[in-house]
Amino acid sequence: MDSQRLFDAVEAAFARTGAATPPWPSPRPPGQEPLEEEYSRCPDPGKYRILRARGEAWAEALSEAGLAVVEPVGPASWPHGADADLDRAVRVRPSKEQTVPLVLGFGAVQDEPDASVTIGAGDPAVAVRTLPDCGCDACDSGSDDLLEEFDEYVSAIVNGELVHLSGKGGSAVATGQGSSASGEFALRDHTELLERARTGESRGPAGLRVVHGARWW
Structure with missing residues (x-):
């Protein structure tokens, strides 16, 4: 296994898990400042469930590669210090010793469930990043940026780069x-x-x- 093969497996899994969560462009042209009304506007919070789909793809790829076991966990094992309220979480527990488990905690954006994802690391897990930042159009730069940041944190845990x-x-x-x-x-x-x-x-x-x-x- 290497990083590129693992990422290819994630992309293949994401073609399935993300089939119902399409990508979207930035709501404004590059370099344009957000409008005042965009700071309180989020007409489609459900679009952020693409993060849940990406998390599912990572979990599936890691499990199928024999690198980890995926298991639901209760509140006591949810990432500590999350920037959002969580409703459920799964732990991706690596098979190799001296590694750090990945915990994905899912919450709501507005009233849309599973639209916010907190990436946790360790046992007990600490929250290392919550996405999206808030969900408003002013903070939205499109799904590509969001997924790139999600992958950065998850791959850092898996590759042993995260501190x-x-x-x-x-x-x-x-x-x-x-x-x-x-x-x-x-x-x-x-x-x-x-x-x-x-x-x-x-x-x-x-x-x-x-x-x-x-x-x-």
Whole structure:
């Protein structure tokens, strides 16, 4: 198994799981600022169920490759710190030791179920990203951008690239393609802390949790 073969398997599975969730373009031309009314407008929240379909494709591909087992989990195992209320979740538990499980938590956008997905990592899982950000047209740049970001975080967990640091003062996450931080981490050189955690040089200050694991194959 390698990253490209796995991604090809995800795309093949997505042709089935995403058959009823079509893609869509950005609601505005590139470079155009959102209109004021777009910040409170979301005429079709159901379109975001494409994220659920993408998650199902990843779970199917990983399971069929013999890399993981997919199992529903109760609230106690849902990603901690999610930016959205969750209604259900599944854990994609890797077979290889020293790896980090993937947990996908599903919630609603407006009243549309399964339209929001929180990507969690670890056991117990921490939330590393929730998509979409809010669902309004102003924050929407089309489904291609959304799926690309979803794949970035999930593939980082599977490839062993993801590093997540969390503590009372905030959190920081790196995917191998970029990094972001919140709270006190945004005011510090979080990139150095993330890299030290990735290489195992330091587990960070007391009270800081590190989530980082090996590649799944």
